[in-house]
Amino acid sequence: MIMSIQKAADRGYADYGWLNARYYFSFSNYHNPQKIHFGALRVLNDDIIAGGGGFPTHPHENMEIVTIPFSGALAHQDNTGGSGTIMAGDIQIMSAGAGIQHAEKNASATVAANLFQLWVFPKVKNIKPRYDQRTYKVQDRINKWQVVVSPQEKDQALWINQDAVFSLAKLEAGNSLTYENAFKGNGVYLVVINGTVTINDTVLEKRDAAGITGTDRFSITANADAELLAVEVPMHIR
Numbered sequence: 001m002i003m004s005i006q007k008a009a010d011r012g013y014a015d016y017g018w019l020n021a022r023y024y025f026s027f028s029n030y031h032n033p034q035k036i037h038f039g040a041l042r043v044l045n046d047d048i049i050a051g052g053g054g055f056p057t058h059p060h061e062n063m064e065i066v067t068i069p070f071s072g073a074l075a076h077q078d079n080t081g082g083s084g085t086i087m088a089g090d091i092q093i094m095s096a097g098a099g100i101q102h103a104e105k106n107a108s109a110t111v112a113a114n115l116f117q118l119w120v121f122p123k124v125k126n127i128k129p130r131y132d133q134r135t136y137k138v139q140d141r142i143n144k145w146q147v148v149v150s151p152q153e154k155d156q157a158l159w160i161n162q163d164a165v166f167s168l169a170k171l172e173a174g175n176s177l178t179y180e181n182a183f184k185g186n187g188v189y190l191v192v193i194n195g196t197v198t199i200n201d202t203v204l205e206k207r208d209a210a211g212i213t214g215t216d217r218f219s220i221t222a223n224a225d226a227e228l229l230a231v232e233v234p235m236h237i238r
Contacts, residue, residue: 001215003200006035008207011046018053022046024191024209038189038211039235040162043119046207049074050112054105060096064120064160066149067092067104068168068229070193072113078102082131091148091166092133093158095122100129116191116229121237123151123162132158142170143177145230152182165232171197171222179230181216187235188212195226 012023012030023030024044025037036042042063049072057079067074073087078094079101086092087107094102106113134157140146149166150157157166165182179188190199191209198221204210212218213235220228 001200001218002213003202004211005202005204006209006211008205011207018050020048020050022207037121037237038233039187040121040164040233040237041118041189041231042121043117044189044191044209044231045117046114047117048112048114049106051106051108051110055103057101057103059099059101060094061099062122062125063096064122064162064164065094065096066118066120066158066160066166067115068118069113069115072111072115073107074104074113074115075107076102076104076131078129078131080129080131084131084133086133089138090133090135091158093131093149093160095127095130095161097122097125097127097129097161118166118231120160120162120164120233123238127161134158136168138170141168143172143175145169145177145179150182163234165230167230167232169228169230171195171220171226171228173222173224173226176219176221177228178217178219181232183232183234184216185235186216186232188218189231189233190220191229191231193227193229196223197221197226197228198223
């Protein structure tokens with residue numbers, strides 16, 4: 001097993017006034033040649049959007065875009081007719097495909113919103129753009145993985161145009177949890193949303209991440225109550 005650690009304090013940072021962003025990979029004005037992507041995972045941004053703030057209409061193509069809010073609410077609208085408002089407990093996905101234009105903004109004029117936004121390179125290019133969102137019960141991820149994004153129909157998850165799986169867990173202190181790849185040979189980018197965990201004697205704290213390759217199975221132990229995001233992706237981009 002090979003594990004590459006990304007400490008929270010070492011992420012890229014930008015303050016645009018209305019947007020406070022932390023970048024796990026090179027993005028916008030932040031560039032680090034050692035942190036371009038993890039396999040098919042190209043972007044993972046930890047955004048705080050001020051009340052009334054938001055991204056005006058802008059284009060995307062051939063990218064799978066997943067948004068996971070933790071607090072506040074985010075409103076989305078695109079030129080295919082897709083629209084919706086998401087908040088903590090919701091997951092949103094947009095397949096940009098052959099090309100889409102969308103806007104996303106804080107749904108509140110006064111309350112800040114905090115979210116992860118992740119971009120994954122697609123399996124098939126130039127598909128018809130699509131948008132979807134779903135609400136998940138937090139209690140269904142206590143001490144177990146809750147699959148929220150997957151290409152496999154057997155999972156009660158949002159469909160993604162890639163052999164990638166997004167899973168969330170709330171791991172109580174003292175408990176351990178094993179992750180097993182859905183696709184052999186994939187890597188897993190594990191993010192500690194909150195709390196503290198140990199993997200192979202390595203301690204990860206709030207917003208730390210680990211890129212894990214060379215194994216299809218690994219275990220995590222919670223040193224304190226923890227929230228986790230596991231992003232399983234192919235390591236080779238077509």
